[in-house]
Amino acid sequence: MAGSFILAGCGKMGGAMLDGWIEGGSATAGVHVIEPIGAAVKRFSGSPGVVLHETAASVPADLSPAVVVLAVKPQTMDEAVRLLVRFVGPSTVFLSIAAGKTIGYFESQLGFEAAIVRAMPNTPAAVGRGITVYVPNERVTQEQNEMCEELLSAIGEVIEVTDENLLDPVTAVSGSGPAYVFLLIEAMAAAGVKAGLPKNLAERLARATVAGAGELARLSDEDAAQLRKNVTSPGGTTAAALKVLMADDGIQPVFDRALAAATNRSRELAG
Known part of the structure; x- marks a missing residue:
């Protein structure tokens, strides 16, 4: 330098x-x-x-x-x-x-x-x-x-x-993105508690799963869709969960609205 x-x-x-x-x-x-x-x-x-x-x-x-x-x-x-x-x-x-x-x-x-x-x-x-x-x-x-x-x-x-x-949608995806991931950890842990897990165990499982999946995505040459398919056995537990998450009113339209809101707010802040 x-x-x-x-x-x-x-x-x-x-x-x-x-x-x-x-x-x-x-x-x-x-x-x-x-x-x-x-x-x-x-x-x-x-x-x-x-x-x-x-x-x-x-x-x-x-x-x-x-x-x-x-x-x-x-x-x-x-x-x-x-x-x-x-x-x-x-x-x-x-x-x-x-x-x-x-x-x-x-x-x-x-x-x-x-x-x-x-x-x-x-x-x-x-x-x-x-x-x-x-x-x-x-x-x-x-x-x-x-x-x-x-x-x-x-x-x-x-x-x-x-x-x-491009920095407005960049802000929405990566700038604000860590908060979405932390919310995912919160939501997974809360759902785990409702399913019968002790709170500490649910939180530990959610944190480790998100961290591990992120590292796998970072190191893999496969795209996210393929990595998802690799975990999903037909008729299995993952498929049952994804049927809910990937429904027409599932996670994608929620993310569409959330990132649109963040992008618009970034533009407002920039004047």
Whole structure:
């Protein structure tokens, strides 16, 4: 990783990214972390290359960062951008992981000459198993694009797209998706309890089954439909359950409505 960089915001997602950079060695180039000093960020004190700042004002004025990572909450982004606009320059790219903040928003705040990458990660980044979709604006150079991809790859898979409009359905599928999976675990466990299982056993079975099936899907060359068929014996217990789940009023139309709602909300937040 060439050049130092700034991490504005070190909450759950920013902290997960910093963990990945430290583990992968990227942090040794120098990471200026802007976050009110508390227990969550103090653990990074003493990490090679990491410098902690309570405010953006204490970041050296002569710093020319290769990347400014914007990991603050969307509602505090206006203030963060106002304090960091001084770092706009041809050698710096701004990488945002904030939901609902478009490239157009950042261009209006930072100037149309700014190199900007908008990314949508998800919470499995906390264990290095996230997936991030990103889109660069026209000012991002190939070198800057590669730097951003390297930083994002510290928390999982990375996919580049060229159409920013895709980030709304991306948000609905992968950005919000972990919550759907957790709800599935809840629902399976609750149904297991109703079927007669002790609560602790039902929850353990549901968690392990979802985690194991996810890992099988990740490692398999077969698509999800085929993996489902592999588990389903004609006339068996799985077939009986799937007959309910795959009915006309089953799980698919529910997901259609849910993802449409999430996509529309993402567009509303983006203005």
